[in-house]
Structure formats: C-alpha cells, structure tokens
Amino acid sequence: MATTTITDINWQFACRVEDVPTEGGACVLVEGEQIAIFHFARRGQWYATQNLCPHKQQMALSRGMTGSAGDNNEPKVACPFHKKTFSLETGACLSGEDYQIRTYPIKIKNGKVYIGL
Amino acid sequence: MSELKPIAVVIGNGMVGHRFCEKLKSKGLYRIIVFGEEPRPAYDRVHLSEYFNGKSASDLSLPMTGWFEDDEIVLHLGDPIREIDRHQRIVHSAKGIVQPYDVLILATGSSAFVPDINGIEKEGVFVYRTIEDLNKIKAYAPKARRGAVMGGGLLGLEAAKALLDLGVPETHVVEFAPRLMPRQIDSAGSAALESSLKALGLQLHLNKVTQSIEGRGHIEALQFADESCLHIDMLVISAGIRPRDELARLAGLTVGTRGGIVVNEKLQTSDKHIYAIGECALAQGMIYGLVAPGYEMADVVATNLSEGNKSFTGWDMSTKLKLIGVDVASFGDPFAAEPDSRSIVFDNRASGVYKRINVSADGKYLLGGVLIGDASSYNILLQTVNNRLVLPPNPEDLILGSRDGASEGAGVMNLPDEALICSCESVTKAAICTAVTEKGVTTMDAMKKCTKAGTGCGGCVPLVKDLITGTMKAGGIYVRNTVCEHFDRSRQELFDLIKLHGVKTYEETLSRWGKGDGCEVCKPVVASILASLWNETIAKQAVIQDSNDRYLANIQKGGSYSVVPRIPGGEITPDKLIVLGKVAKKYKLYTKITGGQRIDLFGAHVGDLPAIWEELIEAGFESGHAYGKALRTVKSCVGSTWCRFGLHDSVSFAIEIEQRYRGIRAPHKLKGGVSGCIRECAEAQGKDFGIIATEKGWNLYVCGNGGSRPQHAQLLATDIDKETCIRYLDRFLIFYIRTADPLTRTATWLNKMDGGMSYLRDVVINDSLGMGAQWELEMQDLVDSYKCEWKEVVGDPELRKRFSHFVNVPRKKDPELEFDSMRGQIKAKEW
Numbered sequence: 001m002a003t004t005t006i007t008d009i010n011w012q013f014a015c016r017v018e019d020v021p022t023e024g025g026a027c028v029l030v031e032g033e034q035i036a037i038f039h040f041a042r043r044g045q046w047y048a049t050q051n052l053c054p055h056k057q058q059m060a061l062s063r064g065m066t067g068s069a070g071d072n073n074e075p076k077v078a079c080p081f082h083k084k085t086f087s088l089e090t091g092a093c094l095s096g097e098d099y100q101i102r103t104y105p106i107k108i109k110n111g112k113v114y115i116g117l
Numbered sequence: 118m119s120e121l122k123p124i125a126v127v128i129g130n131g132m133v134g135h136r137f138c139e140k141l142k143s144k145g146l147y148r149i150i151v152f153g154e155e156p157r158p159a160y161d162r163v164h165l166s167e168y169f170n171g172k173s174a175s176d177l178s179l180p181m182t183g184w185f186e187d188d189e190i191v192l193h194l195g196d197p198i199r200e201i202d203r204h205q206r207i208v209h210s211a212k213g214i215v216q217p218y219d220v221l222i223l224a225t226g227s228s229a230f231v232p233d234i235n236g237i238e239k240e241g242v243f244v245y246r247t248i249e250d251l252n253k254i255k256a257y258a259p260k261a262r263r264g265a266v267m268g269g270g271l272l273g274l275e276a277a278k279a280l281l282d283l284g285v286p287e288t289h290v291v292e293f294a295p296r297l298m299p300r301q302i303d304s305a306g307s308a309a310l311e312s313s314l315k316a317l318g319l320q321l322h323l324n325k326v327t328q329s330i331e332g333r334g335h336i337e338a339l340q341f342a343d344e345s346c347l348h349i350d351m352l353v354i355s356a357g358i359r360p361r362d363e364l365a366r367l368a369g370l371t372v373g374t375r376g377g378i379v380v381n382e383k384l385q386t387s388d389k390h391i392y393a394i395g396e397c398a399l400a401q402g403m404i405y406g407l408v409a410p411g412y413e414m415a416d417v418v419a420t421n422l423s424e425g426n427k428s429f430t431g432w433d434m435s436t437k438l439k440l441i442g443v444d445v446a447s448f449g450d451p452f453a454a455e456p457d458s459r460s461i462v463f464d465n466r467a468s469g470v471y472k473r474i475n476v477s478a479d480g481k482y483l484l485g486g487v488l489i490g491d492a493s494s495y496n497i498l499l500q501t502v503n504n505r506l507v508l509p510p511n512p513e514d515l516i517l518g519s520r521d522g523a524s525e526g527a528g529v530m531n532l533p534d535e536a537l538i539c540s541c542e543s544v545t546k547a548a549i550c551t552a553v554t555e556k557g558v559t560t561m562d563a564m565k566k567c568t569k570a571g572t573g574c575g576g577c578v579p580l581v582k583d584l585i586t587g588t589m590k591a592g593g594i595y596v597r598n599t600v601c602e603h604f605d606r607s608r609q610e611l612f613d614l615i616k617l618h619g620v621k622t623y624e625e626t627l628s629r630w631g632k633g634d635g636c637e638v639c640k641p642v643v644a645s646i647l648a649s650l651w652n653e654t655i656a657k658q659a660v661i662q663d664s665n666d667r668y669l670a671n672i673q674k675g676g677s678y679s680v681v682p683r684i685p686g687g688e689i690t691p692d693k694l695i696v697l698g699k700v701a702k703k704y705k706l707y708t709k710i711t712g713g714q715r716i717d718l719f720g721a722h723v724g725d726l727p728a729i730w731e732e733l734i735e736a737g738f739e740s741g742h743a744y745g746k747a748l749r750t751v752k753s754c755v756g757s758t759w760c761r762f763g764l765h766d767s768v769s770f771a772i773e774i775e776q777r778y779r780g781i782r783a784p785h786k787l788k789g790g791v792s793g794c795i796r797e798c799a800e801a802q803g804k805d806f807g808i809i810a811t812e813k814g815w816n817l818y819v820c821g822n823g824g825s826r827p828q829h830a831q832l833l834a835t836d837i838d839k840e841t842c843i844r845y846l847d848r849f850l851i852f853y854i855r856t857a858d859p860l861t862r863t864a865t866w867l868n869k870m871d872g873g874m875s876y877l878r879d880v881v882i883n884d885s886l887g888m889g890a891q892w893e894l895e896m897q898d899l900v901d902s903y904k905c906e907w908k909e910v911v912g913d914p915e916l917r918k919r920f921s922h923f924v925n926v927p928r929k930k931d932p933e934l935e936f937d938s939m940r941g942q943i944k945a946k947e948w
Contacts, residue, residue, distance in 0.1 A: 014925060015924050015925040019924040019925065020924065021659065021660050021919070022660070023624075023634075023660050023661075024659070024660030026924040027922055027923055027924065028923055028924055028925045029925060029926050029929065030925075034923075034931075034933075040634060042624075042634060043634070056948040057948055058675070058676055058948065059676055059922075059931055059933045059934075060672070060676055063664050063667065063672070064637070064664065065636070065637040065640050065641075065660070065661070065663070065664065066634065066660070067603070067633070067634050067635045067636030067637060067639075067640065068603075068633040068634035068635070068636065069602070069633075069636065070602075073633050073634060075634065076636070078637035080664030080665075080672055081672065083637055085636075085637070094562070094566075095562050095565070096562055096564075096565030096566045096569075096571075096572055097565075097572065
C-alpha cells in the first residue's frame with residue numbers, strides 16, 4: 001500500500017458501509033474479482049484482501065473470523081475451512097506456512113466502500 | 118552465465134531424483150539436465166493408492182515452482198537414456214539426444230519384482246508401480262469379481278487397499294511367508310494385523326507358494342505348491358522391488374550379485390564421476406526401499422557436489438504407517454530375542470491391538486519393537502531407542518501406561534538435547550526448548566514459525582506440544598489453560614465472570630477482561646458461554662460465531678453448505694420424508710442418511726439457505742443444530758412399540774430428551790442414545806449420555822465417545838425412573854457446560870477430572886456440591902427459552918440478507934462453486 005501513490009489507484013465502488021457486518025467480513029464482486037472486505041469497528045479500520053484461501057483454493061476468507069495477533073495487534077482473518085490465519089496488513093500467513101494473499105487499498109467516503117485495483 | 122557452469126545429468130525423475138534436483142538447484146553451482154522414462158513429471162509414489170480414492174495424477178505431482186525460470190534445469194520426459202559412454206562422458210537418449218556431463222547421477226529407482234512363474238504373461242495380471250500401471254488396473258477392475266494381490270508386504274497391502282477402493286467384490290492377498298509384512302513385524306503382530314484386515318473384508322492366504330497361473334488366455338486361478346488353488350480373474354503382483362541397474366551394468370559399473378549399483382559412503386559408483394541414489398543404489402550391501410533414506414542420499418550427493426562434506430552411513434528403517442486404516446509401526450530392532458533381549462508383549466486379539474517392546478538383557482535400554490492397531494506411543498518409543506534413554510524400572514509402562522497420551526509428556530523431558538524431534542525439518546529437542554525459554558514461544562503456531570518444527574508431515578506435533586508444556590513447567594511458568602492470547606483466563610473463569618456480571622455480548626467481555634481484537638479461538642468460546650448462559654439466539658452476534666454457527670449450516674468442500682433438520686429420535690412421518698425429497702430435488706441437493714438417524718442435504722448455495730429452511734419450517738421441521746457445539750441427536754432403537762425384545766418405549770423417551778436439550782450450547786457437541794433393552798441397538802454406550810432400559814427402569818451411562826479415540830460410557834445410575842434420569846442428566850449437563858475446557862468432549866472432561874467417575878457420581882447423585890437444585894433450575898430456564906434459530910432468520914428480512922455470497926450482487930451465486938456427479942447425485946469438486 002505504502003509504495004503506491006494515490007493517483008495510481010483505480011478506485012472502484014464496492015458496497016455500502018452497512019453491507020459489511022461490524023467486526024466481520026463480507027465478499028464483493030468487483031471487476032470480476034472476488035474480494036473480501038473486513039470492518040474492524042472497534043479500531044475504525046477497514047481491510048480488503050483476495051477472497052480465495054490459498055491453502056485449498058476456497059472462496060471463503062470473507063466468511064472467516066477476524067481478530068488480532070501479537071503485541072502489536074496485527075489484524076488477521078482465519079479461514080473457516082482449516083483455520084489458516086492471514087495478516088490483513090501484509091497478506092502473510094500467520095500460522096506458519098508459506099502462503100501469501102493479496103491485499104487491496106480500501107477507503108470509505110460518504111458511507112460507501114471503495115477498493116483500489 | 119549458465120553455460121559456464123558444469124553439467125549434472127540426472128537419469129530418473131522419481132521422488133529421489135526430484136529431491137536431488139531441488140537440493141542441487143538451491144546451491145546454484147550446476148546446470149541440471151534430467152532424463153525421465155515416464156511421460157509425466159515426478160509424482161508422489163508413496164501416496165499412490167490415493168489415486169484410487171479420487172486423487173488425480175496432478176494432485177500427486179511434486180512441486181516444481183521456479184524450476185525452469187532461469188533455465189538451470191532442463192527436463193526431458195518420456196525419453197529414457199539408452200547408453201552411457203563413460204569414456205567420453207556422454208549419455209545417449211532414446212530420442213537421440215546426445216548429452217555430455219561432468220557428473221552423472223543415476224536415480225533410476227526400481228521396478229516391480231516379477232517372479233518367474235508359468236503363466237505370468239496372461240491377461241489380467243498386473244504390477245503395481247507407476248501411474249500407468251494404476252491406469253491399467255483401474256480400467257480392468259470393473260470387470261473383475263475376484264482379485265488377488267501377490268505379496269503381503271507393505272506395498273502388497275497398499276495394492277490390496279487399491280482393489281478394495283476400486284470395488285472389486287472379493288479381494289485376496291497371497292503371501293509366500295507365514296506372516297504379513299515379514300520384514301517389519303513378528304508373527305503375533307501379523308496375527309493382530311490379520312484379524313483387523315479380515316474384518317475389513319480382505320481374505321488372506323499365508324504360506325502359499327504360487328506354482329503357476331492357470332487360465333486360457335486370461336487368468337482364471339492360482340495353483341499353489343501345496344496343491345490347493347484359488348480361483349481369481351485378476352492378479353496384482355507386488356512381491357518386492359528390483360533395482361533398475363541395467364544401464365549401469367551395460368556401462369560396466371560394479372553391481373551387486375542380487376542387483377543394485379554398488380556405491381561407497383559418498384554414493385559414488387565404481388566410476389567416480391557417476392553417483393547412484395535411491396532404490397537403484399546398493400549402499401552398505403543394502404537396497405533402501407523407503408523414500409526417507411533416498412532423500413538423505415540425494416542430500417548427501419548434492420552437498421558433496423557443492424563443496425560440502427557428507428556421508429551416507431545407513432538409515433534407521435523404523436516406520437509408522439496406516440495400512441487400510443490400521444496403525445502399523447516397527448522401530449529399532451523389532452525382532453531382538455533372547456538371550457540378548459527380553460520382550461514385553463501386550464496382545465488384545467479382540468481389539469486388534471498388539472504391542473511388543475524388546476528390552477536389553479540388563480533391562481536398561483529399549484532395543485526396538487512392534488506396534489499394531491495403536492501406534493500412539495511410536496514417537497516416544499523411537500526416541501527412547503535412538504537416544505539410548507535409560508528405561509524406568511517398569512518398562513511395561515511404556516506400552517501399558519496411561520492410555521490418554523499423558524505418559525508421553527512425562528518422557529519427553531528426559532530426552533537428550535540432541536534428540537531429533539522433527540525429522541522433516543531436522544529440529545532437535547534443544548532447539549525447541551530454547552525457543553520456549555529464550556524466545557518466549559508457547560504455542561504450536563509460534564513454534565512452527567520460529568523453528569519450522571511440525572511443518573512437514575506433522576507427525577511430531579504431539580511431541581512438540583508436550584515439550585513446550587514440559588519446558589514451561591520446568592521453568593516454573595504456571596501453565597494455566599488460558600483461552601488464548603486475548604484472555605488470560607480459563608474457560609471456567611470466563612464462564613463465572615460473565616455469569617456474575619451478567620455480561621451479554623462479546624464486545625463487553627473483551628473490553629472488561631480481554632485485550633486486542635480477539636481471534637478465532639476466543640470468539641467462539643465466549644459465544645458458546647453466552648449461549649449456554651442466556652440462550653439468546655446466536656444469530657444476534659453472528660460474527661463471533663464459529664463459521665458454521667454464523668451461517669447456521671456446515672460449510673463443506675467447495676464452500677457449499679449442508680442442511681440437517683432435526684428428526685428427534687430418528688422418527689419421521691412419510692409426509693415429512695416426501696418434503697425432504699421435494700426440497701432436495703428443488704434445490705439440487707445431495708442426500709445422505711447420517712450416523713445420527715437424520716437426513717443430511719448437501720450442496721446448498723449460501724443464498725439458498727433461507728429459502729430451503731422456509732420450506733422445511735413450513736412443513737414442521739426445525740434446526741438440527743448440526744453446525745453447533747450443541748446437542749446433535751438422541752439416537753434410538755425401535756423399542757417396545759414394535760420390537761419383540763423391547764422392555765420400554767425407547768423412541769418416545771429419546772424424542773422427549775432430544776426435545777428437552779435441543780439447541781443448548783456446550784463446550785463441544787453432545788450426542789445421546791436410548792436403547793429399549795440390553796441388546797443396545799441404539800449404541801447408547803458410545804454417546805455422551807446413554808440410557809438403556811432394564812426390567813425395573815433405566816440405566817444411565819455418561820461420558821462415552823465415538824470418534825478417533827472411542828471410549829465406552831460409564832454407568833452413572835441403575836434402575837432409575839424417567840424423572841430421576843432427566844434430573845441427573847440436567848445436573849450432569851450443566852456441570853459439564855460450566856466446567857469443561859473449550860472443545861472438550863464429555864469423555865475427555867471426565868478423564869481429566871480429579872476423582873473421575875466416583876467424584877462425578879458424588880456431584881450428580883449425592884449432590885456433594887449442593888448445586889443440584891440450582892443447576893436443575895438453570896437447565897429448566899434453558900429449556901423454556903429455546904427458539905429455533907432458523908425460524909428466527911426466515912422470519913427476519915434483515916437476518917436473511919446476510920445469506921448471500923456477494924453483498925454487492927446479492928442474487929449472484931459463487932461462480933467458483935461447481936459440482937461433479939456420482940451415482941446419480943452431485944458431489945463436491947475435489948480440492
């Protein structure tokens with residue numbers, strides 16, 4: 001995220017804020033891609049990643065439970081299939097395996113959620 | 118760049134050749150040219166039999182990520198080498214490639230050993246070695262009625278499983294030796310294995326020397342030397358392996374008298390530019406027919422070619438595997454006998470469990486042993502042999518001691534620092550303990566990240582967990598079963614706090630007693646506590662529910678869900694059956710009868726769930742809570758209303774109990790059973806609670822368990838009436854719900870309870886804690902506040918909206934969700 005300048009980002013409307021459950025996730029279809037959106041209401045943060053869990057290639061991450069890991073409270077999601085967990089900031093697998101998921105820039109404007117592709 | 122590098126030519130693209138390329142490539146000093154005879158790239162031969170369980174050839178293939186990026190590896194498939202010109206250091210391939218080499222690695226593997234028997238060329242005779250062989254077997258099997266496997270060793274039994282999986286109606290195994298797996302296990306072990314395999318439908322013929330294969334054109338029978346014969350129409354030969362050394366012979370390299378390319382400790386052949394690894398190599402006079410030593414050989418040669426220095430000095434052939442579902446392990450010297458050794462044997466023919474350990478004559482050391490049917494102590498026993506640990510005064514405890522695995526915990530701390538715990542990633546005990554003491558690692562996940570231990574086959578995970586706990590205890594760290602990193606409390610402490618303070622939400626629980634944002638461990642734990650205490654519908658706090666509870670359905674392969682309506686006691690009217698059939702047809706669902714006497718409908722799109730349930734509820738069904746840590750079913754036999762042996766009406770009682778406890782959330786799922794007489798057709802003694810009719814009333818059993826570690830329920834009370842039975846059950850269930858750790862079934866809960874069954878009986882029957890009356894009230898509250906979760910969702914448009922795959926295109930279904938078909942129904946696509 002940090003390396004992309006704002007002007008490069010192609011922002012796409014994804015859904016309305018209330019479509020995503022607080023402290024949970026939802027899946028949107030944007031330009032043919034399945035993207036998982038997570039709303040951490042307690043900290044007022046939003047995250048977006050690919051919806052596909054790389055472990056068994058299942059479109060499921062948006063249905064996983066969210067949470068945080070470690071002392072610096074790294075935001076994460078656990079896949080509902082086998083509880084592989086992924087950092088929502090870096091996309092790295094946190095349960096000790098070499099998986100990596102894509103993360104997307106996300107912003108909220110006037111009650112609408114936009115994803116940067 | 119790469120032209121300047123020396124060239125390593127590898128002949129053979131099996132598992133060992135593949136591993137060698139990986140290792141050599143990582144050092145980056147060679148250009149690697151591979152010639153493989155098979156038409157496909159290297160695949161996992163160890164799991165070949167899974168090819169018959171639906172795995173495809175590509176599932177079995179080994180990863181080659183990044184192999185061809187920089188052109189450092191070239192792979193010629195379907196092109197075997199015909200000739201090695203050692204003088205000019207050139208190989209000639211079948212397709213005419215002439216390839217010079219600086220070093221040559223023979224990883225030609227082995228072929229199936231085919232004994233010289235008359236009639237071996239007949240149609241219907243196969244070998245079991247490559248995917249091509251498997252394809253031929255697969256094509257022929259549907260025609261076969263009686264199949265046999267020649268060879269009762271490891272591979273032979275694998276092949277027999279393949280025939281069973283292919284649905285050959287009768288499968289026989291013919292073995293020349295008087296026992297199965299003669300290289301690994303002793304006769305008593307074989308006897309235990311035989312009884313388990315016979316129960317699975319295999320017919321075994323030991324001590325049989327096959328003299329000829331009879332039949333006109335195609336196989337019809339095996340004729341044995343003892344003049345008996347076996348009529349079959351298909352034969353798979355799996356009688357051992359023969360090293361592929363023909364190319365080496367042709368090139369004039371030294372080979373063993375019984376085959377195999379002779380190599381030294383560096384795995385060099387008689388030509389120092391040529392190496393041999395894997396099953397074609399004869400190292401220390403032995404052919405190593407397992408993959409692990411082959412991998413080690415690959416590593417030795419790759420290391421030495423890259424300026425390292427390693428030798429191959431033999432391999433521990435201890436193995437643990439699951440053969441057709443039966444644990445078989447053999448370690449150290451399995452056959453050591455008097456006078457050098459004393460054996461301790463446990464033999465339970467009824468359960469198919471056999472354990473033998475061989476102890477040195479002075480009683481100090483473990484030399485080896487055999488485990489059949491239950492190999493749970495394999496890890497610690499192997500460590501005890503390999504590290505020459507001094508045995509405790511009663512070595513029989515090693516196989517007879519505490520059966521819940523707790524004994525492993527006591528032993529692991531005695532291992533020496535250099536003991537290899539994770540052999541896939543070469544992690545020692547010292548590395549694991551240091552990670553705990555110096556890096557503060559306290560969980561398995563953190564340990565995997567820190568040391569990589571347990572990330573390979575995963576077999577060492579229990580041992581690593583015990584080491585973590587053991588090291589923490591030794592360091593004076595108080596090991597409490599805290600829920601997770603966000604709550605420094607046990608489940609029971611949280612339960613009491615939440616109840617005492619009347620907390621109703623996860624958010625408040627986290628704010629009061631937790632930190633961070635929670636996680637997938639503590640959220641469902643708190644959700645379960647809240648549900649057990651207040652019985653509010655779980656749909657209210659959907660995001661903290663385990664994913665199945667969130668969608669009130671079980672997620673299945675591919676991301677579809679299954680629907681299980683409650684069918685109390687397994688009793689259902691014809692009209693309701695018709696409704697289930699109609700709904701299943703309308704929504705294109707797969708249907709199956711479950712083990713709990715219900716009907717499961719699979720393959721529902723998440724968006725269809727509310728509509729499906731609307732129709733089911735309309736017809737009088739309600740949620741079966743198959744997705745929840747809650748009461749599943751109370752199974753019943755047909756009882757005195759129909760059965761000529763039945764003493765009481767077990768169906769009515771089962772329905773009454775199932776309806777009483779339906780929907781109640783617990784630390785884990787709960788199952789019950791009611792049998793109308795001692796014949797026990799409802800299998801009530803395998804349930805969390807089981808009730809069996811007696812002449813005078815009912816017997817109540819508790820804390821039984823099926824699953825991976827079956828445990829019989831224990832008798833709590835005898836000859837009680839219905840009302841007393843329900844009162845005891847109320848108390849028992851509330852006690853369990855309050856005090857058990859997360860995801861602990863009643864059986865494990867009882868096993869960990871100080872005082873065990875007599876304490877539980879005291880609490881439930883004698884009311885020793887004085888809580889009985891309060892618990893009965895609490896249970897009655899839960900019973901009275903029951904609501905069907907699906908009914909609530911179906912009637913609430915806001916809740917219904919949550920059941921869509923895409924929130925921005927609610928009507929669109931997940932396009933990735935696809936089904937195959939099988940026997941006239943749908944089937945989830947393989948992953």
